[in-house]
Amino acid sequence: MPTEREWQISPIVPDSVMHNTKALSNLQTLTASIFGAAAGILGLESYSGFLFYFVFTLLTTVLFYAVRVAPTSLDAGYGMLDTSRYFRTKYEFWAGGLFSGLAGYILTWTLFYGLVRA
Numbered sequence: 001m002p003t004e005r006e007w008q009i010s011p012i013v014p015d016s017v018m019h020n021t022k023a024l025s026n027l028q029t030l031t032a033s034i035f036g037a038a039a040g041i042l043g044l045e046s047y048s049g050f051l052f053y054f055v056f057t058l059l060t061t062v063l064f065y066a067v068r069v070a071p072t073s074l075d076a077g078y079g080m081l082d083t084s085r086y087f088r089t090k091y092e093f094w095a096g097g098l099f100s101g102l103a104g105y106i107l108t109w110t111l112f113y114g115l116v117r118a
Helices: 004-009 014-042 046-075 090-094 096-100 102-117
Strands: none
Touching (some): 014 046, 014 096, 014 102, 046 090, 046 096, 046 102, 090 096, 096 102
């Protein structure tokens, strides 16, 4: 069990960081499936479908940052685009979900494309 001095030196609670990471991962997985359905319904193929995924996944991450992370981080004196208050690394926040939701995106993309175009 960490002591009071250790909390003062490193105030980031690992359980909270894991919870934040899991919440972001769940959001990105859910939106990947929704984006896959949208891409399939729109009939996107090849590079345009992958570009659709990457653009909207980055947009989702930026919106999550703007709504949940930025207001409290900036008030606490952290720099712009700094997520170290809530996440372990910047990569984990900004790019971690790009590839974790890709399989679900492709699955729903091809499913809805087949249902609509068949």
